[in-house]
Amino acid sequence: MAEGTGPLAGLRVIELGHFVAAPFCTRLLGDLGADVIKVEPPGAGDPVRQWGARVKGQSAWWSVHARNKRCITLDLKKPRAREIVLRLVARCDVLVENFRPGQLDRLGLSEEALRAARPDLVIARISGYGQDGPQRDRAAFGVIGEAVGGLRHLTNHPPGTTELPPVRVGISIGDSVAGIYAAFGIMAALWKRDAAGRGDGRGRGLDVALTESIFSLLEGALPEYGALGTVRQPTGGGIATAAPTNAYRSRDGIWVLIAANSDPLFRKLATLMGQPELAEDPRFLGNQARVANSAALDEAIGAWAARLEAAELERLLEAADVPATRAYTIADCAADPQFRHRGMVRQVEDAALGPMLHPGIVPLLPDDPGAVRWAGPPVGAHTGEVLAGLLGLSAAEIAALHQEGIC
Amino acid sequence: MAEGTGPLAGLRVIELGHFVAAPFCTRLLGDLGADVIKVEPPGAGDPVRQWGARVKGQSAWWSVHARNKRCITLDLKKPRAREIVLRLVARCDVLVENFRPGQLDRLGLSEEALRAARPDLVIARISGYGQDGPQRDRAAFGVIGEAVGGLRHLTNHPPGTTELPPVRVGISIGDSVAGIYAAFGIMAALWKRDAAGRGDGRGRGLDVALTESIFSLLEGALPEYGALGTVRQPTGGGIATAAPTNAYRSRDGIWVLIAANSDPLFRKLATLMGQPELAEDPRFLGNQARVANSAALDEAIGAWAARLEAAELERLLEAADVPATRAYTIADCAADPQFRHRGMVRQVEDAALGPMLHPGIVPLLPDDPGAVRWAGPPVGAHTGEVLAGLLGLSAAEIAALHQEGIC
Known part of the structure; x- marks a missing residue:
């Protein structure tokens, strides 16, 4: 069941993540076939489980956000849980995390400890501002990071046309872009590690910042500013260099x-x-x-x-x-014949919620497309399966760990 | 000189691209060390060479957009040029293209022809709507694709608060996100092809659509609509579920x-x-x-x-x-101590333009970060070097090809 189809079948990833950026990254890896083991604290789990509109008391977003993942619980503050994480890491190719910089070190899961468990591990860290530098400890709010990346200034009407504030893009664009960048970097590191004849067998680290992921998309704004001193300004619904x-x-307000x-x-x-x-x-x-x-x-x-x-x-x-x-609303997207034709709007059976609409898999590999194997699972749904299957723990041992609040 | 540093050193990519999406994808690959050979039509080359503010008569954006690439010219309408492309393809791991769907077939560069030249080639196609389906032939304008992806509707003030239109994100967000997705997919395909013990040696195709790349970022909007019928609406500068x-x-208008x-x-x-x-x-x-x-x-x-x-x-x-x-302007970004510390704002010597500010490399691999080896080169700057170095053509042969308008 954990074994997927798609180009990343056979790859195993452990996620110590929450919110959007790291889980979005691992969703992309899972969609293409990776076995993703997501570690959550026992109890409520990842806060996104409570985010947005609910269906039968559960977040609809979660159905998509955690699809294809095996969700296990471990209380990382407990030494025994940390030991289990390290044993799991030994069985994984990749670790993805988005704790605050330094927090995993404080939990006894430093890069050194991780590499001792798995020397060639690819470690992807996602954060607001990066793992070093004068502002690495700043709180990583998406809206702040997008503004620091230079995007919020540009999503506005031209100066002087309105008193209204610049617009948020409307989705967690910074987290998502950072997540895709991390997925790309992970695969680049894996290729260099594993490629027959060209790989060096070495694990690499990635340090992806939300601010930098956004900043990297600003076209020619930086070289133009550097050479000419011109500061790009927002252009509302239009484009500065082309019209109309x-x-x-329309008459009906669309x-x-x-x-x-x-x-x-x-x-x-x-x-x-x-x-x-x-x-x-x-x-x-x-x-x-x-x-x-x-x-x-x-x-x-x-x-x-x-x-x-x-x-x-x-x-x-x-x-x-x-x-x-x-301008398509989500209703227009759902009805679009091209999206339907391409499997981009698909019905997925969610064991808890029943039939749900899910977006399809991007990027599409027509001959090896991966699959939505299952929808976002309940907290700890796979704890027993993973601890037994990967680490060989007995049912009694797992029950005892559960009893002690370790998982 | 073509040989880079970074995890993708030793990888060779041919780009048959223009505008933003495919060239942005190959920029990411080149930043991490790949040898990217960009093919342009003789004469003016890629239209982006003329886009945006000019420095010494040249596009500042180009300095970044084409950095680390070897730019060669070939007139793909000529059979002899097509033959040269196929000989180059035989020396490449990856082809990235963003012509209109079907156009490469009409130029005699069908998937079949490409695979005959290089059976295990990874072929990444980027387009507005995808390579098949009822709307594959629609013109791929970024602003249209972003609107179909559901984003434009959301980058607006709440219904009833203004007569102004929804805002464009301000950058070519659809092209860029499609480009990063393609880079991720390329590396996933390469890993599956090349990984020792786990690879299958097979080349794969990718079919990345701008619309779908955006649509994939809409959080829980689709499952919420499917289950509850709720249509997500724009929320201006705020967020629907959190305040303030x-x-x-500010008093000084910022x-x-x-x-x-x-x-x-x-x-x-x-x-x-x-x-x-x-x-x-x-x-x-x-x-x-x-x-x-x-x-x-x-x-x-x-x-x-x-x-x-x-x-x-x-x-x-x-x-x-x-x-x-x-809300950072590009001037604020350029001065930011964190960006400076992390090498995200760096000075690059552009052979044509002099010292230019470039954004750094994302994703950052601290121990193997890649490099900006050179800035975006003039049209055809590397034609001779590539045709001689990779295909063994003599200076006289190259001069003859140039004479005939083939390169």
Whole structure:
């Protein structure tokens, strides 16, 4: 049952994680077939089990967040639990953790102790600011880290257009991006360790910071600032260097994205709007002019869009070959024929919650895609199975550990 | 010179890419040591060479986007160029491409042809919507794909609070996330191909869609919708399930994030604000009450923040141990002592542009970190070196190919 399909079948990962970043990383590894053993404190377990909307008293998010994982409990504050962790580590390829920097050391699970148990272990640490440096001990709140990474400043309307604050991306983008980066780094370290003829057999450490994961996505902002002193500013629904591309509200109040930011596309749009003269208007002739006059341009397109229902807008724009779409809600995503066709919206039987909708597996390997083997399990669901199967503990020994609050 | 340091030293990758997603993926591979050979059309090359602010007439972004790559030119429409690509593919572990689905087939570079040249090639395809399905041929504009992935709907103020459109994240988030996912998938495929004792020697294909990469980040939105019918709505600068956490404008007009969304943190904040009674106010007693009354709460915090300079706010909040930060601009990022300490802001000598600021390497492997070996090179800078070094072509042969417009 633990054995998956997909390229990472046969890989074993231990997660000492909670919240989003480390568990998201191991979800990606598990989706592609890894055997992920997630260690939680006995009792309530990972706080995400309580997060978001509930179904039958349980977090719906958990169904996805912990899928394919074997959830065991161990109270890491107890020496006997630590000893068990080290015995499990000896059977694992990878450890993923997102405690505060230094906390595992204080629990007796330093890198030295981990490597003594498994010399070639790949150790992935995810944190807010990194494992060293003057700010490593700062509390790692996602919204703070995303702001330090430079993203919050950019998700806003242009200076002077509103009194409202910059917008949060709306999802835990920093944690997720850090999690994907960690998954990539883990596989790079494993390849270098294991590749026949090219590997060196050595375990490596990874130090992934949420702030840096976001900061790495800022395109040319840093070299532009360094060379020219220009500070990139937010551009609302549009783009600083191309027009028209924005969201426009339909008669039925739905935001429809239209990206007609090339001369041929803009000509098609102007014709569709019944105002072909716009394409010859000197204010809108060429991308540079359109960018300079994008407010007037957005106003004209907005006035046109406001006269039509979103479905009609989409139909007309598609027929005219102008890239466009409504801003999908999750209902739109769930109904999307392309997502359905590609297995990106799928029904999964959750043993506790019944049939649940899950997102599919990314990245897709069409010939070896992995699988959703099971949904996020209850606290400690696999403690017995793992301790017996991997460490050979008897049922009586496991019962005694449980009795003593160790697992 | 092509040989890097880092865990991917010794890996060779050919990129048939342009714009952001595929080149971002190969940048990550190159940062960790891979030899990346980027193929561009002769002449202007990749359009990103013209994007964004210019330094000495060249794109500053390019300096980062194409760093560590060997840039060669080949006109893929010419049969002789195709033949050279296939000979190069035979010397590579991985191919990364982001043409429109089907376009490489039409150029005679089908999966079959690529595998004939290199049977165990890992082939990573990145596209807007995926390689199959009813919408695979739709134009892959980033802003459209992000909206279809469900993100644009969520980066907005709550319904009814503004007439302004939802905000673009401000960076090419869909392309970047797809690129990181592809890098992860490539390494997973390589591990399964190459791992001693566990590998199967088989090349695998990857099919990464921008829409799906974004959609995979939506936390519990899909299972919540499936089970309960709830459609997640945008929450502006805040979070739906915790308060107070938002951005507040300082007296000097800077947005300062404050995340005091727990009882102890809120008590600290109320004390700092000189209004300790707020922590006992029934409207703000406990997280649930604070979420229900977050507008009033944000107003009170905003009024306090507006009386202080951002630097003073940050100083006070830090001293009180309340997580907070200004929304960093790129200038703030460049000056940040933590980023500087960790090598995340570094000076790189660009042969064409002089000293440039580059972001560091993510993920960080402290003991084997890779390097920025060189900045993004001019069009065709490495054509001669690669064709001579890898394929053994003579200078005369290369000159003839150039003459005929093949490279």
